[in-house]
Amino acid sequence: MRYRVMRLSGRIGAVFVAGWTALAASVIPAAAQELSNALRACTTGDYPPYSVGDGADGYRGVDIDLAEEFAAVLGRPVEFVPVTWATLRTDFAERHCDIAVGGISDQPSRRVFADFSIIYGTDGKTPITRRSSGTDFSTIEQINRPGVRVIANRGGTNEEFARKNFPDAQLTLWPDNLTIFGEIEHGRADVFVTDSVEGRYRVRQHPDLQVLHPETPFDSFGKVLLVRKDDQLLAAALNAWLATQLATGSVDRLFDQWIGPNASIG
Template sequence: MRRSLPLWSLLNAVLAGVLAVAGMAVPAAAEPPPSRLWSVPLSGVLRVCTTGDYPPFTVRDSGGNYRGVDISLATELATMLHAVPQWVPTTWTTLTQDFLAHCDIAVGGISDTASRRAVADVSVATVTDGKTPVTRRSSGDAYSSIDEIDRPEVRVVVNPGGTNENFARTHFPQAQIMVWPDNLTIYDQLSHGKADVFVTDSIEGLYRQREYPDLQVLHPDKPFDSAAKVYLLPRGDTTFNGVVNAWLQVQISNGRTTALLGDWLS
């Protein structure tokens, strides 16, 4: 272990700095634990699972480049860990499996759910959001409530595998559930009149309605539910997860997360 001590000393300094800024106690220096806090700087790579289809949190452009609120934060987190981000493409259906098999963290508008907590730890909440209807402006307020949506003649479009589909299948058993595989083009189904309503997180709806002026987000300030947006973290890696959470808490406290979200929604 002698060759590793200089790097471990560096990591202890990083840990001490992050925890001190966050106002947390700094643990005594120790030999390297089996933690991502050791392996990530050693490899120089932070492996980040992300779907790339959920703006403003994560979006992959036609050139294969990732952008978004959580992409920016994950890039800055990697820099703090003396690493560079490696984006690992995933889908909402395979998110947890891909995270467990291939990634150090997962980011991109991920809702905190019991099923995800069953296999991974989660970070502090970066933002809190909720499900709300997106419809054509010509529909007025016809689909404002769950009861108004949950009717046999209503066509509800969903993207597969995530909380949007789960919410629709739970709350709209009488409606026509239409699964559309591409979350980036799902709004075309509404705009072209092939679906009546899409229930998604209000932040995503507010961002996407700028691209579709014929669409509207109903009562975004009063969503149907409330859920924290979090990062998936390795189960039981308290050393690494503690540093990530402390760093995130600093970004929240100093307004960095709010500023990034404002830039995307403005």
């Protein structure tokens, strides 16, 4: 699936960029002046191509680049703070997150503890299986059967989707999103339903796996960055900056680097 982001062209695009650029010019200096400390960006680091831990080198990914570039515009250092999907709600407040990044879906339950940026793309859930399974797990009906071993990482939208759609299957909750693909690869699980963008990235690292129908996922949802609750200045600065990145194609180029035809495996 081509990652779908906002695309503008011609005069409309020029007007859009000019408007957001003017807003950014007014709110970003104010945000930078009022908030001179490090920008605390919380992330799980287990959801490439959005965010992945890289050992001593910290984190990398599309959302990591976005957070670093936004902090640079503010003239602030960025500090990445580790969180988990299962504890994101409590971690966001307790660890004093300014923003949260890493492939976060627009879910109403998350609006309780954070505000959302504008949507910077859409994605959807698709099955990941062994290539030897062919098309055996292509549909929800094929997966939702007794004896089918579904696996999902604990605490995020993948678990929610699995619980809602596969009540008759055998569900295993996995503690992290880093080693879960090995469970399928080694035959200890049959299928993992996750975001198609992640699936397209991961199967390049696991040649025995396949992502099924990424062009037509089971559902569709927006991807956002979380912002500290009721911080209108920071939210306005983030949205103004992010809108210019969308309008100028910068977000598209980031995804091309990670999942495009010429992307490297890493």
